[in-house]
Amino acid sequence: MTDNPLKIEFIEQAKQILGPLGFIDAPEDMDNYLSDWRGRMKGNAPFVARPETVEQVSAFMTLCAEYGVAITPQGGNTGLVLGGLPNGEVLLSTKRLRAVRDIDPLNDSVTVEAGIILAELQEIVAKENRLFPLSLAAEGEAQIGGLISTNAGGVAVLKYGMMRDLVLGLEVVMPDGRIWNGLTGLRKDNTAYDLKQLFIGAEGTLGVITAATLKMMPRPAVKMVSWLCVESPAKAVELLALAKAETGGAVSSFELMPRIGVDFVLEQMPDTRDPHPDAKSPWYVLMEISFPREEGARNVLEGLLEKALEAEIVTDGVLAESETQAFEIWKIRETLPLAEKAFGKAVKHDVSVPVSALPGFIQEANKLVYAIAPNANIISFGHVGDGNMHYNVAPPEGVDDVEFSKEYGPALTKAVHDLVCEMSGSISAEHGIGTMKRDELAERVSGVELDMLRAVKRALDPENRMNPNRVVGI
Numbered sequence: 001m002t003d004n005p006l007k008i009e010f011i012e013q014a015k016q017i018l019g020p021l022g023f024i025d026a027p028e029d030m031d032n033y034l035s036d037w038r039g040r041m042k043g044n045a046p047f048v049a050r051p052e053t054v055e056q057v058s059a060f061m062t063l064c065a066e067y068g069v070a071i072t073p074q075g076g077n078t079g080l081v082l083g084g085l086p087n088g089e090v091l092l093s094t095k096r097l098r099a100v101r102d103i104d105p106l107n108d109s110v111t112v113e114a115g116i117i118l119a120e121l122q123e124i125v126a127k128e129n130r131l132f133p134l135s136l137a138a139e140g141e142a143q144i145g146g147l148i149s150t151n152a153g154g155v156a157v158l159k160y161g162m163m164r165d166l167v168l169g170l171e172v173v174m175p176d177g178r179i180w181n182g183l184t185g186l187r188k189d190n191t192a193y194d195l196k197q198l199f200i201g202a203e204g205t206l207g208v209i210t211a212a213t214l215k216m217m218p219r220p221a222v223k224m225v226s227w228l229c230v231e232s233p234a235k236a237v238e239l240l241a242l243a244k245a246e247t248g249g250a251v252s253s254f255e256l257m258p259r260i261g262v263d264f265v266l267e268q269m270p271d272t273r274d275p276h277p278d279a280k281s282p283w284y285v286l287m288e289i290s291f292p293r294e295e296g297a298r299n300v301l302e303g304l305l306e307k308a309l310e311a312e313i314v315t316d317g318v319l320a321e322s323e324t325q326a327f328e329i330w331k332i333r334e335t336l337p338l339a340e341k342a343f344g345k346a347v348k349h350d351v352s353v354p355v356s357a358l359p360g361f362i363q364e365a366n367k368l369v370y371a372i373a374p375n376a377n378i379i380s381f382g383h384v385g386d387g388n389m390h391y392n393v394a395p396p397e398g399v400d401d402v403e404f405s406k407e408y409g410p411a412l413t414k415a416v417h418d419l420v421c422e423m424s425g426s427i428s429a430e431h432g433i434g435t436m437k438r439d440e441l442a443e444r445v446s447g448v449e450l451d452m453l454r455a456v457k458r459a460l461d462p463e464n465r466m467n468p469n470r471v472v473g474i
């Protein structure tokens with residue numbers, strides 16, 4: 001520990017606060033915390049804190065304040081913009097903050113600590129015959145604190161909103177160690193500023209979220225999944241409008257995938273199969289509709305599909321006839337990021353534009369990309385219902401991914417993001433800013449917006465010790 005920048009007194013007091021299972025100080029034991037999900041980057045930390053209670057978080061943060069130590073909070077470490085990867089800061093892992101503090105079925109609310117994993121929360125709430133609707137491919141690892149800190153979205157935003165829409169209250173430990181108890185199950189509360197919103201999506205730059213009160217929703221009686229062939233993104237957007245109108249807004253997921261993405265999955269991911277091998281289509285829509293009652297649901301869906309076929313919006317498709325088939329269809333979508341990973345690094349863009357502008361965006365972006373890298377493989381997929389595309393550009397076969405990213409990455413990203421901004425879109429639809437987009441954020445937002453962002457940061461973290469150099473500089 002001779003080259004550890006932390007004072008010995010700090011480390012000793014930290015160990016006292018955290019207890020024997022509450023820290024890691026041997027660098028060789030920190031590996032699990034120090035590489036990012038995509039395996040691209042290695043972080044470094046002089047100490048990993050693993051508190052088990054909010055009181056321990058508070059005492060540890062007070063100690064950090066006393067010694068001027070900077071902190072990077074980390075949940076499941078599935079973030080895609082490197083926000084939770086320490087770069088010399090002390091890492092504070094929320095893995096052991098695992099209490100379920102309260103379930104109130106009549107208020108449709110549940111209060112859990114930050115380290116509960118999303119899939120666990122879904123199960124906890126299911127036992128009360130309720131739904132926690134947030135759902136994404138990392139749900140087996142991502143934690144509630146991390147999901148709130150990135151304002152995660154996923155595949156059911158269309159019906160239920162993003163994390164911001166699902167949080168009723170928060171408990172946060174501030175950079176000076178004080179605990180803010182903002183845990184409330186209220187739907188209505190107009191007392192001054194809505195402070196919780198500052199921490200939602202703040203990526204750990206303002207404080208450590210230790211617990212949250214979240215909304216529970218009624219469980220739909222039946223979810224119907226279909227796999228539909230469409231000729232173009234424009235047809236997908238038409239289908240979405242028709243589906244919303246025909247089902248009274250019951251569409252819960254609406255995901256678009258190109259053939260090349262489906263092929264990637266079928267080649268790379270074990271136990272996957274083409275949901276409709278007889279119909280090769282340039283684009284596919286995975287549509288899930290959540291009905292409150294079983295009676296009549298099938299008729300509504302069949303009627304919708306008939307209309308879509310008649311109007312030549314859809315060319316073909318299958319309706320999942322069982323839960324297994326629905327699971328298999330969902331698996332194609334959910335494993336697409338993993339299949340892509342197997343092909344090496346693509347130049348990735350997590351962008352959104354108004355839904356109506358999405359087909360035009362894809363068309364224009366493709367032209368721009370091919371002008372820069374003519375043989376690139378474009379895999380644009382995602383949450384069309386929210387206007388959110390993961391617009392990824394992979395190297396042509398046989399071309400080294402690192403070389404490709406180095407040579408074309410900056411020009412491709414500039415072109416795609418310029419287009420997004422021209423179309424009044426967002427250069428970070430759901431993954432956040434982290435370190436990856438920090439400089440670009442500062443360049444692209446207006447002066448007045450940047451001033452407000454920095455003023456919030458300075459007000460809540462005046463010493464710039466909470467996840468410094470992420471999101472926005474002070």
Ligand code: FAD
Nearest residue numbers: 075076077078079083084143145146147152153154204209
């Ligand atoms: P981490 O990765 O550990 O941290 C993320 C950020 O939050 C960091 O800046 C960290 O410092 C901060 N943080 C973590 N915990 C706390 C806390 N308790 N208090 C304060 N700050 C904290 N996102 C979507 O929105 N939609 C998707 O569809 C989607 N799909 C994904 C699919 C895959 C396969 C993967 C790997 C990721 C996907 N993501 C998606 C990103 C995912 O939502 C985020 O990775 C997730 O929200 C982060 O949760 P985490 O617990 O892993 O947080």
